[in-house]
Amino acid sequence: MKKPSLTQPVDTKTIILNEAVRLFAKHGYSDVSMRDIAEAVGIRAPALYNHFTDKQNLYLAAVSQAFAEKNQAFSELFSKGGTPAQQLEKFVYYLCESVGNDPDFRRLLQREVLDGDEARLRVLAKNVFEEQFLTITRLAKQLAPTCDAHMLTISIAGLVLHHFEFGPLRRFFPGSRAEHEDPKYIAKHVVNLLFNGLDGRNHKKRK
Amino acid sequence: MKKPSLTQPVDTKTIILNEAVRLFAKHGYSDVSMRDIAEAVGIRAPALYNHFTDKQNLYLAAVSQAFAEKNQAFSELFSKGGTPAQQLEKFVYYLCESVGNDPDFRRLLQREVLDGDEARLRVLAKNVFEEQFLTITRLAKQLAPTCDAHMLTISIAGLVLHHFEFGPLRRFFPGSRAEHEDPKYIAKHVVNLLFNGLDGRNHKKRK
């Protein structure tokens, strides 16, 4: 069916998607026009309609693509075994690096959570995040049996995500330093907080 | 200067601001037209220009108003003394109630953090949140002297905020229950996590 022809028919669609992801993540759906995307690609706006039926269709394809690849590296995380504590620590580091190195993904997620309709959010939860959510929830149950594991999973993700999401505002708070945006530094802080709570002095063994 | 006249001249401006806050919080700057706001108020769009110079001006005024009142109840929180741990617990409960009962405020904050330019974010940090930030940082230093207090403050705020921000997506995760959106339940969870870390069994005395 899909015959990759000659010049670059498949390539154009990929380029469009990449530019769309970048622009939608940066400015949001309503602040990116079809002309903006076309210009970034190097074509005219009507040419976009050879690849996508309309703007919404292009947006959904862009978001899907941005979220699609996020399930591969994750699975490998837990293949190597380790104690639950070690696995959680690995996950926090993975999440920090992942979110820190892909601001487009993070911003698209923020925008979807803010403005996505129920249908889109349901798909997002089921198809993109459910596996990861269940894995962390299982871990949470082992590590903190008396805690609401559902809530704890949200807490862990939120703890990481918010350090990145709040960056633009946090920068103007007293005591801000460059390392506060460093994924490794954030991960270390979060891991410490999770395992020891506020009282970071009484370290418990967890390795 | 401001003479509250008769019919409702000052009132109109207030109504405009309230409707603008509501609409901007719900849909975002670009997805709310001057006509939308005017319709919500019950007037025609050009009448808005008797009270605000342009759309940006109206938006800034709306955001300022939504953020303005957030510094009053806060100060009283710490006037009654208590141990640092008690004060922090009070703050978490206050923040949960505050954010939970004012979704417009929360959504506007989310939008500003996502799309606000540097100047606006600087003003927001300095004029709206700095006092609260410094207070919590001071508390953090007392409660966790070995921890990066700046980071810890962000963690505390993020922990609370994310439970509300992620609500629309979290609802579609397995195990979701109604109480997961209850401010008091969230506060209890956050307090427990902060003071005890993952291991919620070894409760430390803190009252």
Place this chain on the structure above:
DNA sequence: GACTCCTTAATTAACATTCATTAATATGAA
């Protein structure tokens, strides 16, 4: 190879709509 034919993907031009904003004007109370 040379001739059609179909498909794909690009272009320019144009359209209808919506938007923020302005101008001119009316209304009504002090």
Place this chain on the structure above:
DNA sequence: TTCATATTAATGAATGTTAATTAAGGAGTC
């Protein structure tokens, strides 16, 4: 009257999208 506040009408720009057209490559037939 005067001033503040509202209205209607209009303007110019931007938006998503469609129409008509063109160029180019692949496939089948001679």
